[in-house]
Amino acid sequence: MMRSEIEYTDIRELHGPLAVVHGVAGAGWDEFATIKLATGARRHGLVLEVDRDVAVVQVLEGTAGMDPAGTGVSFTGEPLRIPVGPCWLGRVCNGRGEPVDGGPPILSGRTSPVSGFPMNPTWRLSPAQPVLTGISVIDALTTLVRGQKLPIFSVAGLPHLELATQVAAQAHVEGDTAGGRTEPESPAGFSVVFAGMGLTHADAAFVRDALEERAAAGELVLLLNTADDPVIERILTPRLALTIAEDLAFRGGRHVLVVMTDMTSYAEALREVSAARGEIPGRRAYPGYLYSDLASLYERCGRMRGRTGSVTITPVLTMPAGDITHPVPDLTGYITEGQVVLSADLHARGVYPPVDALSSLSRLMRNGAGPGRTREDHVDLAAQLLAALARARQVRELADLVGPAALSETDRRYLAFEEGYAQDLVHQRGDETRDLADTLGRAWRTLLRLPRRELVMLPDALVAAYGAGGDRACPY
Amino acid sequence: MGAVSSGRVSRVTGPLVEVEQAGSAAMFDVVALGTAGLPGEVVAIRDGILTVQAYEYTGGLKPADSAVSLGEPLSARLGPGLLGGVFDGLLRPLDGAPAWLRPGVARDGAGAASWQFVPQAQRGQRVVAGEAVGTVAGPGPVAYRILVPPGIAGTVEQIAAAGEYAADATVATVDGAAVPLTTRWPVRVPRPYRERVAADAPLHTGQRALDLLFPIAKGSTAAVPGGFGTGKTMLLQQIAKWSDADVIVYIGCGERGNEMAEVVADLFALADPRTGGRLADRTVIIANTSNMPMMAREASVHTGTTVAEYFRDMGYDVVVIADSTSRWAEALREFASRSGALPAEEGFPADLASAIAAFYERAGAVVTLGGARGSVTVVGAVSPPGGDLTEPVTAQTQRFVRCLWTLDRDLAYARHYPAVSWSGSFSRDAAALATYHARHGDPEWARRRAQVMAQLAEADRLAALAELVGVGTLPGNERVTMLTGRLLREGVLQQSGLSGTDASCDPAKGAALVDAVMVVSERCRKLVDAGVPATVVEEVDFGPLLRAREVAGEPAEVAKHRDALLDTLQELT
């Protein structure tokens, strides 16, 4: 991997995360660099610009404590590559991929560049099967689909980390049922890559703890950049996660879920580098290329012709001051295929997970739910539930204006329906996995609190088959 | 082709590469960078230093690497094989390219394909530029007409016999000049035509909200601004599928790979309602997803319009769809900022407006060099940051397009699709198209449009009022107006792109739906005037009328639904 190393020591400038090295010959753009400090410590960097004999290097561990005198930079001759393969499964690493679990270094006969390559669009297969999370509100109303990117939008103080961790702990796929015939489950199974960025130590400990079982089962890769780790390292963390995931999926045939949290912390690291370079700032001082940069991560999800595996991505982000027009949620929304939005209102009502189903949407749900995928009533049931929720919200607003006493009988039934929906369907424990039949059964019971004439989107045949309250098993 | 000359890379920062000692190189010449020969284009020349915009990932490129100027501007290969194909931003085929697009793997070649040429011109015949010397059948009903290139006219000296020819073969000689099966054209140069003519025939899109309220002419331009998730891509895909053009050029510009996979799969699966063939057979797809090299996005809109002009010159009506022009503008901004250009609004380069204008200006209805009629219609999505319609790309685009189809977040949020805002959209083609419809059997068209627009606006005004004073205080006839607004929104304007029956709507059904709502509305008004309380009228189950758009195929069936409802209303008296 390394070519004969020439060490360059003419470092003329250090500022922010950047080191400017002079007298360099033969360093290419986006090359990986190693930096040796006077103390003997090693750091790592990426070349952001080369101009004749000057290279601008972004130091992943930051420049703190670096003295230009006594520091040497050498270039590896190629972009950063990491080992890939099943060797990552079961491991816990820092944000640069170095083990923190006391185990041996991660070694593999194969390496891949962390920036990945774009997947040829003509090789892509449309997502078509669900990933089940065991979380009712998500499985029922915003079904996650294999190969999709579906973010969680939250605000500080809401339990998005709990939810992300629960998704990571519980997500699974059932046997493939392509074309009506049931194939055995993807032989290599399901894996999760969890990338934490800027987590507090308490949060990191919570994540490790909650995912312990999955790690022990060899189904999990955990990459944790904590709040006191170098900020710039966060630029690398999601790329490592996705590089590992792509290999597990497209070479190993696994269905891989990548959870990345918190993307707002990631974007801040990007902003820091951009500011240090003196780039023209875009909205809220984020760089103008934030869209393309985020897309270079999120677009690494998908399925591919002739391969069994898939990469599904769930980025988690906190909207500063709850503002959905802030660049990070806004640009994320422009790239992802829908969003799951958490609501402070539901949280205040004690409902977990506080998913605001009306603001949420899984754009690919129709590809991953319904006959042949989940259950034949699923899509109609979800549409009816959302329509009823929209009506219930209007009734609630009306009740706030005119008082509950002035509501019609039907309107009151809608309020009761909404309460039942929140308590019966949405609310569940943070460690509770509900199978889909249970979830859909709850959805039916919730809806049947309304008079039949209100359920115009549900044909009689479906009501007869599923509405009686029995939790009919999902045939798929 | 000019002289090949070579220089050395001196600076690399992402897609921006500076090259020294390049000898002679002209603006927009293609430069092959490094050992892999990555393509780039000269976009500035200063003190002998070339600024090159690279079209592939430049990782590993370094100072002193070679840079060879090919002495030719960035050009697209235009010939048989385009229809039904998927290409990257430089029009290099993606079908058949490897699964992972490593830099340097894409190839521009014609491939080994050969084509069945059928001659049309005779030896000794006089021809002018733009005239067809023969044809090559396409995969569907659209045939490639092999045209005498611009600038050439005279006597046909040689013409190939019917038979199979390689893509690069010469099939005729005119006045000493070769007429090839496949030509190249510099993508930034509009292809010539004889003259522009008025764009006055409708492009029927099959989307009621557009065809009834904000119609577009063949050869015109439209922009579709809307925040994320408001339905831009769905609307553009509907137009790609159902509009009555001959050829569609669909440019996925900096958007999602999954969407490209889906639109390709749909186009191959769906039958063209007018020809029975596959929709893919009339479509050229340019896929430059958001994770593909950024600067190829910039090229892709020019490549796409060049392809469109190529088919226009054969006498076809072509629609160019670009999703999303904002990503293209961002590529311009990104490059400008790396090159240190003085930024204007929000960091965009000062020439943003002229770049947008130049893109939309390539639309038009024309008489071709060969004397045929053809058109290029351009429809572009705009993705305003934060949904803010005052941002530079949206604001500048509005100045240059003839139709604006603004998607409204509130409508989308209420799952009213397509979320085309009736108050925030316009069509400057409406008057010309009213004349067209009047001459072609629908004299009521303009009146119908005016009526619907007026009812929707009035219903909106009353709804705002009702929020203040309470709906109960409004007089009965105003409540009927609000009811009419609702019936128009739910029974006419809403149209699910996912519907098996209603995804596309022909003009007669659209007109019948409007007329049905207006007749029902009139009846309701009479009832209220006669003393029936508005609340009683509002409680009527209008379901049969609202479902007509989904279940009725023909105007006669719509009328049946209307009559069923009129009967119900009759019982109120």
Ligand SMILES: Nc1ncnc2c1ncn2[C@@H]1O[C@H](COP(=O)(O)OP(=O)(O)OP(=O)(O)O)[C@@H](O)[C@H]1O
């Ligand atoms: N005409 C339509 N019929 C039915 N559903 C629609 C329609 N338009 C939009 N939708 C729904 O809205 C979702 C988002 O639509 P779409 O992908 O077109 O949005 P967009 O404006 O292109 O968003 P982005 O800017 O993020 O690309 C779709 O997945 C679909 O669920």
Ligand SMILES: [Mg+2]
């Ligand atoms: Mg879109």
